[in-house]
Amino acid sequence: MTLNRRLFTTLAASALAFGLVAPAIAAELEDIESAGTVKIGMLVDFPPFGIQDSAGKPDGYDADVAKALADYLGVDAQIVPVTGPNRIPYLLSGQVDVLVASLGVTEERAQKVDFSDPYAGISIAVYGDASVEVTDAAGLSGQAIAVTRASTQDSGVTGVAPEGTEIRRFDDDATAVQALMSGQVKLIGASNIVMSQIGAATGDRFDKKFDLSSQVQGIAVSPGSDALLDKVNAFVEQAKTDGMLDGIHEKWLGEPLPDFVKTAQ
Amino acid sequence: MYQFNFQPVFDSLDLLAYGAWLTVKLSLMAMVLGFGVSVLGAVGKTSGIKPLRWLIDIYVEVIRNTPFLIQIFFIYFGLPAVGLSMSPNSAALLALVINVGAYGTEIIRSGIESIPKGQIEAGRALGLNPVQIFRYVVIRPALRNIYPSLTSQFIYLMLTSSVVSVISANDLASAGADLNARTFASFEIYLTLTVIYFLLALAFSTAFGMIRRVFFSYPASR
Structure with a gap:
């Protein structure tokens, strides 16, 4: 009996982990706009992309991009610190609307989340x-x-x-x-x-x-958040062309945004 | 229960054997050169020439009171700043010689000081010249007296040499670390390294015992 229950828990946990049970919660652009805030997940332990400043506030390349994104959407940014392993679950469960969390674009991840055009790269x-x-x-x-x-x-x-x-x-x-x-x-x-x-x-x-x-990194949204994704892509496109990403990259990494990020799709 | 899988180790035994050979070579060279430094240091310290004694004192105290890791970093990364650049393996050898030389100096000095004045006077009374006195009356019985501490210092040197992988020198420990980085069979690899180091120490210890029987087994009254 104990074994069965343990087996069930294991199965349930792995099912959850593989996203079979809990369906991803899409973020609606309208909801974000009416709420006036966008919840942005960000790493704070990945310098110089995500760090904490001396006051304990999130800072770094990702933080600057996140703030610019919120400005572009015309809402306030509410930055939610996430960690490497939990960032995708945070997004899929709707606890954050977008991830600006140095998420490297890979095949496996692209099956679970929708990536914007690359905004950074290593x-x-x-x-x-x-x-x-x-x-x-x-x-x-x-x-x-x-x-x-x-x-x-x-x-x-x-x-x-x-x-x-x-x-x-x-x-x-x-x-x-x-x-x-x-x-x-x-x-x-x-x-x-x-x-x-x-x-x-x-x-x-x-x-x-x-x-x-x-490896390029993309801004990620939950699958199905198409309106939001379009808006994010428009933001990345504009930030690349008007030199804003170059400026942020120069500030944190000492050089303009590398070409492999600009050209990657 | 951890499942042991020694296959990665067996597949790369040649790599480990080569690493072990380099550790033996490095240790042997450091022992021979370090022994030379130790004898010179000990003679200088007991010579009665004050400035020389002070210099050796500074050397011994600085080396014996700082970590080996810092010494080897200093030699490998610091010396290029004054134009002295050497390969990782040479830097490792130099660091080991300097390190064991300081400990050896103190050990051999205590051996020389254990020789009674009367014994040297007896040598002089027998008409031996100063070189003969040093060779037969002072250094040989002195080494015999401190032989166990000196050889255990040498074995410790061989074990300490596992640190040299931090400056990318090639030795047994770095061969193990490279293998670990490739296969992630950490437990199996470090278990194997432990056994190899233990066997090496045992082999050195046996060899030292044989040297002792050949050179220091003459009759003595004590």
């Missing part, structure tokens, strides 16, 4: 000393390159590196960057976020050699 690339001439993976041969052990950039570099590349694996981003800054290696596999953080201190000492992979 790219992994090989960076290095401006004096080193490397333009593609073949150029890595004979070079020492630092990566963070077991990271996306580790598998990215390991995947393309030709014979004779010396891949030096460090335990965290900080140590790998330290190896680059101290001159122990001339190249590093890193994300644009990490490089923007050290860009302020190093100026033009390092530049990007070639891209490894990139």
